[in-house]
Amino acid sequence: MSEPVKKKKKNIWLIAAAALFLSACGKAEPLEEQPAQPSEVTEAAIETETAGGEAESESPVAGLAGAAEVKEESGWQPDEELARQKQNYSDVIARIVIPGTVIEELVFSSPYDDARYLNTDRDGKASSAGELFVERTYNRIDFADPVTIVYGHNMRSGKMFGYLQEYYQGVKDGISAGEAMKKYGTVEISTPEGTLTYKVFAAIPFDNRHILAGTDFTNTAAHVNFFTEIRKTRALGGYVDRSVAVVPKDKVLILSTCMPDHESRFLVFGKLTGAKTGEQTGNE
Numbered sequence: 510m511s512e513p514v515k516k517k518k519k520n521i522w523l524i525a526a527a528a529l530f531l532s533a534c535g536k537a538e539p540l541e542e543q544p545a546q547p548s549e550v551t552e553a554a555i556e557t558e559t560a561g562g563e564a565e566s567e568s569p570v571a572g573l574a575g576a577a578e579v580k581e582e583s584g585w586q587p588d589e590e591l592a593r594q595k596q597n598y599s600d601v602i603a604r605i606v607i608p609g610t611v612i613e614e615l616v617f618s619s620p621y622d623d624a625r626y627l628n629t630d631r632d633g634k635a636s637s638a639g640e641l642f643v644e645r646t647y648n649r650i651d652f653a654d655p656v657t658i659v660y661g662h663n664m665r666s667g668k669m670f671g672y673l674q675e676y677y678q679g680v681k682d683g684i685s686a687g688e689a690m691k692k693y694g695t696v697e698i699s700t701p702e703g704t705l706t707y708k709v710f711a712a713i714p715f716d717n718r719h720i721l722a723g724t725d726f727t728n729t730a731a732h733v734n735f736f737t738e739i740r741k742t743r744a745l746g747g748y749v750d751r752s753v754a755v756v757p758k759d760k761v762l763i764l765s766t767c768m769p770d771h772e773s774r775f776l777v778f779g780k781l782t783g784a785k786t787g788e789q790t791g792n793e
Contacts, residue, residue, distance in 0.1 A: 578759075578782065585785035588699035591615070595701065598631050602643060602650040604699045605659065605764075609692060610676050611667060616659055616698075618643040618650050627660075638668050647721035652698060652705060655726035656761045663766040663775070670766035674775045677712035678746055686712070686748035696762060696779045703786035707762045707779030710755070711739055713747030714768055715776045732757045739778065755780055 591604045594615055603616040619625035623644040630636035641661040643650060648657050661670035675681040679689040690709055698705040726732050736755045755761060760781035765774050 580783045582783060582785045585703055585787055587701070587787065588704070591699050591701065600626075600631075602700065603652070605641065606697045606699070607676070607693055608695055608697065611672060612670070612676075614641050614661070614669060616641045616643060618645050618648075620645060638662055638664050638666075641669055644721070651700065651702070652760065652762065655732060655757065655759070656721065656724075656763060658721060658763045658765055660765050663768075670764060673764060673766050673777060674746075674768075677709075677748070677775075677777055686746075690748055690750060696764070696777075698762065703784055705760075705762075705781055706783035708753065708782045709750075709777060709779045710753035711742070711747070711749045711776070711778040713739070713742050713749065713776055713778075714744045715774045717773055720763070726757075729757050753780060 588604055591601070594604075595601045598615075598617070600617045600619055601615050602618045604614070605616055606613045615631070617626045617631065617640045619642070623642075623646050626640040626642035628635060628637065628639050630638065631640055639662055641659055643657065643659055648654050661673075663669070663674065664671035672681060676693050677686065677689050679686050682689065682692070684692070690712060694709045696707040696709060698707070720735075724731050724735050726735070739755075740749060740751055742749055762779040762781070764777040764779075767773075768775055
C-alpha cells in the first residue's frame with residue numbers, strides 16, 4: 510500500500526477516534542487581546558524563505574542555527590526521572606513540565622502505531638487516560654520539526670492535559686486569560702539530549718482538523734498562512750499574544766487536547782526560546 514493511501518486511511522481513523530476523548534473543561538470566556546502590534550510575520554518569513562520555499566529541519570538540541578532567537582545555555586544536567594523511565598519504557602521520548610501547574614508528564618511515541626497511546630497506558634493496559642504522545646508519521650521525536658504536536662486526553666481527574674484549558678483560560682485561578690498566559694508562560698521539554706524551553710504565545714479553541722496532515726510547515730507560504738490564521742483568532746475562550754512573531758525558522762510546540770463538544774480542540778502554542786544541551790558541558 511502506498512504511503513499517501515496509508516496516511517489517508519490513518520487520518521480518517523484519527524478523526525473518528527477523536528470522539529473517544531473524555532473532557533472536563535472550564536467555561537469559555539471572551540477573547541482578550543493585547544494592543545494591535547505591527548505584523549512582522551509576513552516580512553520576516555520572506556526574508557527567511559529558502560530556495561524552493563522549504564526550510565531545513567535541524568535538531569533543537571544538536572544545533573540551533575536554524576532556529577530564530579534561541580538562547581543556548583550551558584549547565585545542563587540529564588533529567589534523572591526521564592532517564593529512569595526510559596530504561597523501563599522504550600517508547601518514552603521526553604518529559605513535559607509546565608512550571609506552576611500540576612502538569613508534569615512523560616511523552617510517548619510508538620514506532621509502529623500512532624494511536625497506541627490514545628487508549629493504552631505505558632504498561633500496555635487499556636486506559637481511558639492513555640498517555641501523552643507524538644505521532645511518528647508526522648513528527649520526528651527530537652522536537653526538531655518546524656511544528657511538533659503533543660496530544661493528550663482532557664481527563665476529569667486532571668491527569669494528562671485535564672487542566673490545560675482551565676489553566677490557560679484563567680478558570681483554575683480566577684484570573685483573566687492574559688494573566689494566565691503570563692503566569693504559565695513557559696513550557697519545558699526534557700529529552701535525553703537536552704532541555705528545551707518554549708514561550709507560550711497562544712492558547713485557543715480550534716477546530717478538529719489534523720493540522721500536520723493538512724499543513725506542510727516546511728513550505729514557507731503554508732507556514733505563514735497557518736500562523737497568520739492563529740494571530741487573527743477571535744474565538745471565545747482564547748488568548749493570543751500578538752507581540753510574539755513566529756517565522757519559518759522557529760520551532761513551535763503545540764499541546765493539543767479535546768473540548769467538551771468533542772468536535773473541537775484546545776491548543777496551546779509555544780515558541781522555542783532556549784535550550785540547554787549536554788554537548789556544551791561535556792555531558793553524554
